[in-house]
Amino acid sequence: MKANYRILIVDDEENVRRMLTTAFALAGQETFCAKDGREALQMFADHPPDVVLMDIRMPGLNGIEALQQMHALHPRIPVILMTAYAAVETAVEALRCGAFDYVIKPFDLDELQMVIQRALQLQSMKQEISYLHKALTESWQWGHILTTSPCMMEICRDTAKIALSQASVLISGESGTGKELIARAIHYNSRRSAGPFIKVNCAALPESLLESELFGHEKGAFTGAQMQRQGLFERAHQGTLLLDEVGEMPLNLQAKLLRVLQERELERIGGHQTIQVDIRIVAATNRDLAAMVEQGAFRQDLFYRLNVIHLEIPPLRERPEDIPLLANHFLQKFSAENQREIIDIDPAALALLSAWLWPGNIRELSNVIERAVIMSTGAIIFSDDLPPALLSRQPGAGDEKPPAVPHEERNLKDEMKRYEKQLILETLAQHEGNRTRSALVLGISRRALMYKLQEYGIDHAPRHEI
Known part of the structure; x- marks a missing residue:
């Protein structure tokens, strides 16, 4: 972060502008001032500052209206609002409209x-994150797999060993758990990384099309085959082929796949030439292939060929420590994609995300955060930006368990809230109403403290005078 920065000060009171200009000049910062929202917008457009410090209540265009127009012009420039009216509702409205702080x-x-x-530090961090994200997208790194879960870390360690081998790998787990991500990690950290990584979803194509897609065909092999076509096995030569949802593959194609695995050769549909292929097969499924073998729905010999090494990816509900990490990753991703400046998830919203059972796993979490980014009107994701379902009974919970005891649960929550409110009040009193220092002592962000003040109806203005 640069040492000297430019501050746009917007206030209809001349003495406030003069005082702030003097204070920041003594600190070596450059300032320029506007007396109302319209003048500020012109200065903001002509010479974008590093940060804006703006009063809310001004004649004509007020601070929140000016903030929204500034945000449309340069969403990355932080705007800090100030007012003499210590209403917590106004603070929350300012944050929802995109203010950095209040x-x-x-x-x-x-x-x-x-x-x-x-x-300014946050802006610097965002630029660094953007740079690192670009670097990661240009070359595959283990950093693509985001986890703090011990079980997932163990899987990553195993994946690093597996990548160096040539063995076939079977990855199992519920839909949306990240099986394809693990498959890509295996390929891009293997000796085949310079070769192609090709994926085919065995459940997405009918049998006739899947056979042609995998094995290719000769010209005239069937109606509509107007030219010769290579199959995915050939195109994946010296690389890796991911057979996603392999449990959906028809039995007759399973026999042909077995031959490719055993002999490393194939023939196109309608052809007689034997084609040698050098590929590694990684298969993924959300079904129990061992049970399918017993039922006669999957070939036993193919199962053993695919299941040389088996990785089972746990569902998201079994690694709840990853939910905040992934949620913030998706927040950054979708904020950038939608050109939004959403910088945080409110603690209450994060608690709802952590309590959800995620039947759709990481894919569902990604969709929820993308929706929240689109629906949010400010710089923070709040609870009401989340889908209504997350506010109701958790999916799949309670059917096998005895019903909860409402009075005990309510009493516990009430006691916790009373204690939390009292602790906040005491901390604010100890620090003479200074929200920044109180939040630091409480171990939460200033935004989280503002939300708690609104939740508990606390209107506590700081007593420090200029």
């Missing part, structure tokens, strides 16, 4: 400097 007059200059520093 300070109440009379404010402490040190606190204001801290807020500005945090805003």
